[in-house]
Amino acid sequence: MNYTLLTKGAPIKFLLAEDDHDDQMIFMESIHDILVPIEVSIVADGEKVLEFFKVADNPTPDVIFLDVNMPLMTGIECLKRIRKNEKFAQIPCVILSTSNSKKDIEECYKHGANLYLLKPQDYKTLTKMINMVLGLNWKEYSAPEQKSFFITEKEI
Structure with a gap:
């Protein structure tokens, strides 16, 4: 079966680690244009991502x-720690x-x-990028070749 988040049948849960308030708002504006229920938890840095995982109710x-580029703990350091934790290692991580x-x-x-998504200049392109992420078959996903890993708005 082709499993995408769009066929999940329940609200999709995103965790956004972003320290810039304007970028947080653009992300939220972008998901409002997507016609499936999405719940977003927002944290401001990598340390807060790890703290988020420690709270049982999250x-x-x-x-x-x-x-x-985030304060306290970069996205790269946070990614390393996520991938070392068996409980969370399989969660798709998208760099934005x-x-x-x-x-x-x-x-x-x-x-x-x-x-790795290069942040676009406008929220409509970001919406297209998020829709692309939602349309991937994460159950059978394997890492793309490095040349296909980095996506800019030109590829959308």
Whole structure:
């Protein structure tokens, strides 16, 4: 069966790790244009992601969106820790960042991010990117070749 989050049959749960309030608002605006129920938990840094997982009542996210450049703990360090934790290692991690640094992209790929999305200039393109993430078959997903790992608005 082709399992996508769109066929899940229950509200989709996102965890967004983003320190910039404006980017948080753009993300929320983007998901309002998606016609499936999505619940978003927002944290401001990598340390808060790890704290989020320690709270038993918090929902296990279907997808984690990580910014690379955050205070206290970067998205890359947070990704490394998520991938080392058996309980959370299989959750899809999508990097959503303004950084197009080759080093950042390679580090995220090396440490198990599923996709690296370069933040677009407008929320409509971000909506298309999120829809693309929702349409992936995560049950049978394998990491793409590195050349397909980094996605900009030009590829959407």
